[in-house]
Structure formats: structure tokens, C-alpha cells
Amino acid sequence: MSDSRMAASGLADAMAGDERAAAIAWSVIAEGADEAAAWLVGELGPSDALVWLSDAQADPVAATMRLAPLAQPQTIDKAVAAAERWLARLVEADPAAHLRRAQAVGARAVTRVDSEWPEVLDDLGARAPYALWVRGAGNLNELMARAVAVVGSRASTSYGEHAAAEIAGGVSDAGWCVVSGGAYGIDAAAHRAALTGPTPTIAVMAGGVDRLYPAGHSDLLTGVLDRGIVFSEVPCGFAPHRSRFLARNRIIAAAAATCVVEAAARSGALNTVSHALEWGRPVGAVPGPVTSVSSQGCHRLIRDGLAVLVADARQVLELAGPISPDPEGDRAGGFGDAGQRAAFDAISKRGSRTADVARAAGLGIGEALAALAGLELAGLAAQRDGVWRRREIGRK
Amino acid sequence: MSDSRMAASGLADAMAGDERAAAIAWSVIAEGADEAAAWLVGELGPSDALVWLSDAQADPVAATMRLAPLAQPQTIDKAVAAAERWLARLVEADPAAHLRRAQAVGARAVTRVDSEWPEVLDDLGARAPYALWVRGAGNLNELMARAVAVVGSRASTSYGEHAAAEIAGGVSDAGWCVVSGGAYGIDAAAHRAALTGPTPTIAVMAGGVDRLYPAGHSDLLTGVLDRGIVFSEVPCGFAPHRSRFLARNRIIAAAAATCVVEAAARSGALNTVSHALEWGRPVGAVPGPVTSVSSQGCHRLIRDGLAVLVADARQVLELAGPISPDPEGDRAGGFGDAGQRAAFDAISKRGSRTADVARAAGLGIGEALAALAGLELAGLAAQRDGVWRRREIGRK
Numbered sequence: 001m002s003d004s005r006m007a008a009s010g011l012a013d014a015m016a017g018d019e020r021a022a023a024i025a026w027s028v029i030a031e032g033a034d035e036a037a038a039w040l041v042g043e044l045g046p047s048d049a050l051v052w053l054s055d056a057q058a059d060p061v062a063a064t065m066r067l068a069p070l071a072q073p074q075t076i077d078k079a080v081a082a083a084e085r086w087l088a089r090l091v092e093a094d095p096a097a098h099l100r101r102a103q104a105v106g107a108r109a110v111t112r113v114d115s116e117w118p119e120v121l122d123d124l125g126a127r128a129p130y131a132l133w134v135r136g137a138g139n140l141n142e143l144m145a146r147a148v149a150v151v152g153s154r155a156s157t158s159y160g161e162h163a164a165a166e167i168a169g170g171v172s173d174a175g176w177c178v179v180s181g182g183a184y185g186i187d188a189a190a191h192r193a194a195l196t197g198p199t200p201t202i203a204v205m206a207g208g209v210d211r212l213y214p215a216g217h218s219d220l221l222t223g224v225l226d227r228g229i230v231f232s233e234v235p236c237g238f239a240p241h242r243s244r245f246l247a248r249n250r251i252i253a254a255a256a257a258t259c260v261v262e263a264a265a266r267s268g269a270l271n272t273v274s275h276a277l278e279w280g281r282p283v284g285a286v287p288g289p290v291t292s293v294s295s296q297g298c299h300r301l302i303r304d305g306l307a308v309l310v311a312d313a314r315q316v317l318e319l320a321g322p323i324s325p326d327p328e329g330d331r332a333g334g335f336g337d338a339g340q341r342a343a344f345d346a347i348s349k350r351g352s353r354t355a356d357v358a359r360a361a362g363l364g365i366g367e368a369l370a371a372l373a374g375l376e377l378a379g380l381a382a383q384r385d386g387v388w389r390r391r392e393i394g395r396k
Numbered sequence: 397m398s399d400s401r402m403a404a405s406g407l408a409d410a411m412a413g414d415e416r417a418a419a420i421a422w423s424v425i426a427e428g429a430d431e432a433a434a435w436l437v438g439e440l441g442p443s444d445a446l447v448w449l450s451d452a453q454a455d456p457v458a459a460t461m462r463l464a465p466l467a468q469p470q471t472i473d474k475a476v477a478a479a480e481r482w483l484a485r486l487v488e489a490d491p492a493a494h495l496r497r498a499q500a501v502g503a504r505a506v507t508r509v510d511s512e513w514p515e516v517l518d519d520l521g522a523r524a525p526y527a528l529w530v531r532g533a534g535n536l537n538e539l540m541a542r543a544v545a546v547v548g549s550r551a552s553t554s555y556g557e558h559a560a561a562e563i564a565g566g567v568s569d570a571g572w573c574v575v576s577g578g579a580y581g582i583d584a585a586a587h588r589a590a591l592t593g594p595t596p597t598i599a600v601m602a603g604g605v606d607r608l609y610p611a612g613h614s615d616l617l618t619g620v621l622d623r624g625i626v627f628s629e630v631p632c633g634f635a636p637h638r639s640r641f642l643a644r645n646r647i648i649a650a651a652a653a654t655c656v657v658e659a660a661a662r663s664g665a666l667n668t669v670s671h672a673l674e675w676g677r678p679v680g681a682v683p684g685p686v687t688s689v690s691s692q693g694c695h696r697l698i699r700d701g702l703a704v705l706v707a708d709a710r711q712v713l714e715l716a717g718p719i720s721p722d723p724e725g726d727r728a729g730g731f732g733d734a735g736q737r738a739a740f741d742a743i744s745k746r747g748s749r750t751a752d753v754a755r756a757a758g759l760g761i762g763e764a765l766a767a768l769a770g771l772e773l774a775g776l777a778a779q780r781d782g783v784w785r786r787r788e789i790g791r792k
Contacts, residue, residue, distance in 0.1 A: 311686040
């Protein structure tokens with residue numbers, strides 16, 4: 001056994017049963033985009049996954065057999081094939097060393113066993129980060145529990161920056177946290193506006209939080225740290241590689257809703273959107289002039305039914321938050337007329353489009369529109385993305 | 397019997413059996429928004445409706461009895477109550493006199509029995525106009541058969557006018573006729589751009605076509621007349637009252653699709669939209685800056701699922717025309733991979749949203765998106781308003 005293999009084995013043994021230390025080690029060993037690692041750690045837990053890794057170098061066949069009951073052979077083959085790559089990093093993964101390095105810049109590690117762990121990340125299943133490296137005065141779990149992602153192109157227009165600022169300012173005013181990536185363009189406009197509001201903002205970095213990236217935003221990100229949070233899933237010292245930006249986007253997308261302010265047809269912001277949809281989060285997109293390439297991605301999302309058109313912070317928060325029924329609404333006798341009653345009854349449990357309501361209620365489109373608008377005003381129905389739903393009292 | 401009553405009775409008798417003359421008379425007698433007249437003429441036909449009207453002055457009770465089998469009492473009561481108002485106009489309704497007046501400005505009358513009658517108006521049922529008063533060199537039926545309404549606020553921005561011009565120019569270039577109302581703002585920008593294209597444009601007036609309204613557009617509308625058409629449902633000499641603008645909008649909305657370029661929250665253009673939806677026509681809305689009140693109505697339509705976001709002429713024409721399948725597409729073997737095959741099979745006959753396809757095909761949202769995008773590129777599926785449909789060869 002080589003010295004480095006012995007060192008790896010010793011580290012794995014030292015962390016046996018210590019899920020926090022093991023999770024921190026995995027944040028060093030495996031990238032956020034490493035699906036084989038996500039599967040292995042998800043199946044075994046961080047500590048047992050480390051033990052498995054240590055065993056795998058000694059006896060690959062036994063290691064394969066151990067996983068056999070858990071998945072299809074191709075999944076297991078991938079984990080076994082990746083073991084060498086992970087082992088190479090395991091020797092560098094001493095949690096104590098990484099924690100010391102983090103402490104030098106005032107950062108802390110947060111894992112699933114810590115109270116500050118953002119519960120919203122549990123919705124990512126095995127694809128949640130192993131650990132987070134966190135700087136700043138805020139409480140990460142509390143902020144992420146009421147957070148909206150405001151994202152968009154680095155190549156933003158002044159229109160887009162204005163719209164981002166209006167929305168982010170309104171989100172902060174409403175007591176919701178603006179999460180973004182700290183990048184130039186829309187991200188920066190969103191953070192800046194949020195900083196003027198009452199609610200702390202969060203910037204999620206692609207590289208380690210010892211290096212506030214991009215360098216041109218060190219003032220902005222220092223401002224974020226003052227009351228809010230800058231965090232990353234990679235330890236201090238890790239560079240912001242391109243693949244880490246893509247992996248980082250899945251964490252931003254864990255916010256209650258994602259709002260894309262400006263995005264060209266192939267903008268990276270659309271990557272964040274696809275993650276948000278994967279996590280079952282609603283997506284809003286801000287329209288802009290059809291003459292602006294910076295709005296093409298937003299228009300495409302709206303046309304494809306992947307995002308709801310949003311024009312202001314209120315509409316973004318409608319996506320993020322529970323629909324609160326009008327407490328004054330008298331459900332039993334609240335119908336303005338027979339058309340409203342018929343339209344209400346015609347709304348199916350799973351939601352109905354206007355034309356479906358008209359057909360089911362035997363109303364003309366114009367009548368159905370009028371009736372539904374009346375129901376909306378009375379707080380008895382709400383419409384989102386073209387689909388009408390009855391408002392359920394106490395619905396979350 | 398008074399002289400005027402005798403004159404009315406004589407006119408009705410003279411037109412007995414002449415549906416064309418009777419329809420022309422009804423275009424004098426009743427406004428486009430007169431639902432009681434629309435019902436009566438729809439039930440009896442123009443000529444018999446005139447005979448009924450003539451009889452109604454002599455014997456209201458018998459007239460009521462005659463209608464009794466046709467509708468609920470309240471509908472019949474409305475027609476009987478309206479008879480006096482119609483009779484007052486019947487004495488002025490001599491078709492020969494109105495045709496002479498029209499001929500003086502080079503206008504012709506077109507009724508349902510004429511070959512130039514636009515067949516698309518038959519979709520309006522009883523609410524189709526009785527007759528059209530038509531000026532210009534084009535053939536109304538041929539132009540309306542391939543027409544798109546491009547409408548919007550009079551209070552337009554230069555952005556909106558630019559967008560209207562781009563869309564109308566592209567529509568005309570594609571061989572489709574731009575229909576609008578000849579008003580200031582978006583209407584004018586659309587007509588003007590269409591005039592530079594190869595396809596004639598149509599302006600629908602709220603008042604008589606002897607008076608090109610608004611006066612400031614007499615040059616523009618004269619240009620429309622040169623190759624296209626200006627028409628109205630009201631005879632020459634009738635003023636463009638406000639109620640006639642609203643009635644006129646239902647005719648514009650008979651085009652294959654309606655595109656709203658700019659509309660404030662309470663714009664009259666939204667009235668055209670509600671008619672288009674009533675006639676089962678797709679509606680497109682052009683987005684704009686969220687900071688522009690002139691785009692608020694468009695954004696609302698998109699949010700409410702009443703309109704599809706459209707950014708250019710191609711997207712407008714997608715709404716209006718048949719989706720032409722890719723003739724090169726090899727249907728049987730055209731699937732790029734198993735995901736595409738599964739996604740294709742998961743698209744229901746009535747159309748499916750992306751999330752439904754994912755669920756039915758057992759794919760993740762990201763996988764489903766990729767598969768559907770592949771199907772779209774291969775010409776095997778098309779998406780409109782968030783709903784995916786298989787492309788049917790030969791589908792109209």
C-alpha cells in the first residue's frame with residue numbers, strides 16, 4: 001500500500017461515524033456535478049461512503065459486491081470506476097485542515113446535521129451539496145426558507161438592470177431574501193437593490209468563499225456579507241471553474257421561486273431555470289422589448305410555458321409564496337351571480353384553463369372571463385400561468 | 397296607419413324574397429351591437445324578418461305569437477320591444493338610395509349572397525354583419541381568408557410602432573393580409589408597413605366608408621384603397637360613434653389570428669381580443685418593457701393565458717396558419733433516441749404540457765425538455781402556448 005493510500009485509509013477510519021466530518025470531506029472529494037458520488041453518498045451516508053471508498057482501494061471486487069443490492073450494474077460500475085479519482089482527493093480532504101483554512105476568512109462549514117442547514121436543499125435529494133462553506137452574519141436556513149432567486153445575463157441592458165432592481169427591492173421590502181450568483185449584470189443589480197431593502201441577501205459562489213468572485217464585485221459582496229450571506233459548496237481555495245458555475249446554479253434554484261430578468265437565447269440563466277423546474281419550483285420571466293436579444297431567452301421560456309410572465313415583485317412573490325385567501329370572503333354566499341357560481345363549479349381540482357371553464361360551465365368565453373374575473377376579485381379563484389384554481393382556505 | 401308606417405310597410409313588402417336588398421336594409425335598421433336584431437334576422441332571415449317587422453306594427457300580439465316557438469319569452473319580448481326602434485329606421489332604409497350614395501364614393505355593398513362575402517364572417521353566426529360597405533381594389537373574401545389582425549393602442553410608443561411595423565411587414569411579405577382599424581398609433585404603423593409589402597391591407601371603419609376616419613389618416617387610407625380595402629358594416633353617412641367602434645372590433649377579430657402589439661390595461665384593443673377568443677381565434681400579444689404602461693395589457697393577456705407571447709411575424713403566422721410538417725422528416729425512424737420516442741408517445745392527442753410529458757414518459761423535466769426540443773427540431777412535435785402536440789402530416 002502506498003503512503004498516500006495509507007493516509008487516505010487513515011482519514012476514512014478517523015471519520016467513521018462522524019457524519020459532519022465525513023460530509024465536509026465529501027465536499028472536498030467530489031464536485032457538485034458528480035452524479036456517481038451523489039448516488040454513493042446518498043445511498044450509504046457520508047461516513048459509510050468514506051469507509052466504502054477506503055475499502056474499495058484494497059478490494060475492488062468486494063466493494064462492487066457490497067453495492068450490488070443497491071442499484072443496477074451500470075450505476076455501481078460508475079461508482080467503482082470513480083473510486084480512484086475520489087481517492088486521489090481523499091488524501092487532501094482532512095476536514096480539520098479545511099475548517100482551519102475557512103476560519104482564517106471567517107467562514108464556517110454547515111452540513112445536514114447542523115441547525116443552519118437550509119432545509120430547502122433537502123428537496124434536491126441526493127443532489128444536495130454535502131456541505132456548505134458559509135460567510136456572513138445571516139442565518140442561512142432562515143434566509144433560504146423565504147428566498148427568491150433573481151438571476152439573469154451578465155450581458156444585461158440598463159432596462160434589465162432597472163427591472164432586476166425593482167423586483168429585488170420589492171422582494172426585500174416584502175421580507176423575502178434575494179438569492180443570486182454575485183455575477184456582473186442582472187445578479188449585481190439584484191443584490192445591490194436588495195442591499196437597500198430590509199432583508200439580507202445571499203450570494204452563492206461557484207468557487208471558494210475565501211475569494212469573492214468576480215474581483216470587481218468585492219465591495220458589493222462585502223456589503224452582502226455585512227448582513228447577509230455568501231456561501232459555496234466548494235471549500236476555500238477551490239477556483240470557480242466553469243463546471244462549478246453550472247453545479248452552483250442548482251443550489252440557487254432551490255429558492256422558493258426563480259425569476260429570470262434578462263437572458264439571451266443561450267444564457268446560463270436558463271440552466272438555473274431547468275434546475276428550478278427539476279426541483280418543482282415555479283419560474284417567472286420578465287418580458288422586455290422583442291428587439292432586445294437580452295430578452296429572447298425570457299420570451300422563449302414564457303412561450304414554452306416553462307415560465308410565467310412576471311412584471312413586478314408582487315407577481316414574483318405570488319409564485320414564491322402561499323396564496324392567502326381573502327379572510328373577508330364569504331365562501332358560501334360569495335358568488336356575484338349564477339355565472340360565477342357555474343364558473344366556480346366548472347374549475348376542476350387540477351385547475352382549468354379559461355376555455356375549459358367556459359365549456360364545462362356552458363358559458364361563452366366572454367361570459368366565462370367576466371365570471372372568473374369576478375371570482376378572482378372575490379378571492380374565490382386565482383389564476384396562474386393561464387390555469388384557474390379555486391382558492392382553498394388554509395391552502396399552503 | 398300613419399304615412400311613415402305605410403312607407404315602412406311598403407318597403408318591407410317590396411323587399412319580400414330579396415335577401416340581398418333585405419340584408420342591406422338591416423344594415424341601416426340595426427346596429428352591429430343590437431343583439432335582438434341579430435337574433436331575429438338570424439332566426440327568420442333578412443327578408444322574413446322585415447316582413448315580421450312590418451307585421452309587428454300592425455299586430456304586436458300576432459307578431460309575438462309567431463316568434464313563440466323559436467325562443468324563451470325574454471328573447472322574444474326584447475325583439476317585440478325593439479320593433480318600434482327598428483321601424484323608425486326602416487323608413488330610411490331604402491336599399492336603392494343607400495346603394496346610390498355608396499356608388500357616389502365608389503363603394504359597393506356585399507352581403508352573404510354575394511361572392512365577395514368573406515366566409516370567415518360566417519363563424520360569427522348571428523352576430524355577423526348584415527351587409528358590408530366596401531371600397532377598394534381588392535377582393536374582400538380572398539383577402540380575409542388569409543388575414544391577421546394587428547391591433548393596439550392609439551397611445552403607442554415608438555417601440556410599439558416599430559414592433560407593429562416589423563410584424564405587419566413580415567405578415568405581408570408572407571402573403572397574409574394585415575387587417576386593422578385605421579386608427580392612430582399601432583393600427584397606422586401596421587397598415588403603413590403592410591403597404592410596403594406585397595399583400596394588400598384592409599382597414600375596417602367604425603363609420604361609413606364615405607368618410608375616411610380619422611381625417612388625419614386620409615392619405616394612409618387612400619393608400620390602403622389603392623390595392624386593398626376599406627370597409628364598414630354601417631352605410632355611408634353613418635358617423636363613427638363609440639358603440640360602433642366596439643361593434644367594429646368583432647369584425648376585425650374574425651381574422652385568422654389577432655396580434656395585440658401594445659395595449660394599456662384598459663385599452664380598446666382588449667375588446668378586440670375578447671371577440672377573437674369568442675370566435676375561437678388564437679391571440680398573440682407582443683411583450684414590451686415592464687416599465688411601459690403601453691405593454692401592461694399585453695402582459696396581462698399573456699399571464700392570463702389568453703394570448704401567446706409573440707415576438708415576430710413568424711410567431712404570429714404560426715398562430716394563424718396551418719403548421720406545415722417538415723416534408724423531409726422521416727416519421728417512422730426519425731427519433732434521435734429512446735427519450736424522444738418516449739416523449740413522442742407521451743404527448744396526448746389533445747396536447748400535453750412539458751411536465752405532463754415528463755410524467756407520462758417517466759423522464760426528468762430536463763430530459764423531457766431535451767427530448768421535446770429534439771422532436772421539435774425533427775419536425776415531429778410542435779409547441780404552442782406551453783402545450784406540445786404531435787405534428788400530424790397533412791393536418792390543417
